[in-house]
Amino acid sequence: MTGKPELRRELIGIHNKLLACYGVQHWWPGETPFEIMVGAILTQSAAWGNVEKAITNLKSAGKLSPSAIRDMPMVDLAKMVYPSGYYNAKARKLKALAEWLGKYKDDLSRLDRSPTVDLRQELLEIYGVGPETSDAILLYVFKRPVFVIDAYTRRLFRRLGVEPPVDNYDGWQALFMDNLPHEFELFAEYHALIVKHGKDICRKSPQCTECCLSNECSGKPSATKPVHLGGPT
Numbered sequence: 055m056t057g058k059p060e061l062r063r064e065l066i067g068i069h070n071k072l073l074a075c076y077g078v079q080h081w082w083p084g085e086t087p088f089e090i091m092v093g094a095i096l097t098q099s100a101a102w103g104n105v106e107k108a109i110t111n112l113k114s115a116g117k118l119s120p121s122a123i124r125d126m127p128m129v130d131l132a133k134m135v136y137p138s139g140y141y142n143a144k145a146r147k148l149k150a151l152a153e154w155l156g157k158y159k160d161d162l163s164r165l166d167r168s169p170t171v172d173l174r175q176e177l178l179e180i181y182g183v184g185p186e187t188s189d190a191i192l193l194y195v196f197k198r199p200v201f202v203i204d205a206y207t208r209r210l211f212r213r214l215g216v217e218p219p220v221d222n223y224d225g226w227q228a229l230f231m232d233n234l235p236h237e238f239e240l241f242a243e244y245h246a247l248i249v250k251h252g253k254d255i256c257r258k259s260p261q262c263t264e265c266c267l268s269n270e271c272s273g274k275p276s277a278t279k280p281v282h283l284g285g286p287t
């Protein structure tokens with residue numbers, strides 16, 4: 055952690071307010087590590103309710119395992135994940151994930167000692183796995199302290215006036231990683247709370263009168279002014 059004490063206090067304060075407001079979120083929903091990985095892929099550009107329908111299809115058919123997905127015809131897999139949208143691409147992504155796991159005999163414990171940076175690189179090399187998906191898997195499956203950045207995170211913190219000097223995935227991730235203690239529990243809960251807040255209150259049209267962060271925020275997205283946190287402009 056290399057950041058600024060005042061920013062650390064601000065980020066912790068926002069987490070604490072969200073936690074007081076919503077309580078523990080018990081993320082990521084999923085009965086097994088593989089189910090969490092499948093959910094992380096299927097949720098790309100999809101509402102969670104539709105992801106659940108796709109996962110239920112796989113479960114009901116007894117196909118929610120790496121070996122079953124490897125062995126299934128692509129067309130059948132695409133039908134099962136149809137509710138989550140982009141079903142042909144997502145079927146291909148799930149196949150790629152299952153093939154990757156096959157290299158480790160479907161045994162995630164074989165990756166326990168793999169350094170996070172190496173494991174992240176491996177995940178990023180799987181077809182269809184980008185930074186957000188890889189980091190969700192690292193955090194919620196492998197319990198590595200990696201902060202997940204998504205659209206809810208960017209929208210909320212922009213509105214709060216907290217933005218990184220570099221507006222890309224790595225820049226946003228560094229904002230949190232450089233200013234918060236690297237604790238799996240903190241990162242897992244913080245991301246879940248941000249998503250909860252983004253879905254329920256700080257929506258595209260924010261419900262500012264119901265917001266527990268209104269004291270930290272102008273409440274008017276168009277009026278918020280980003281705070282430059284240092285580094286190159």
Ligand code: SF4
Binds near residue numbers: 262275
């Ligand atoms: S006050 Fe409004 S814009 Fe600010 S965080 Fe809350 S809901 Fe979002």
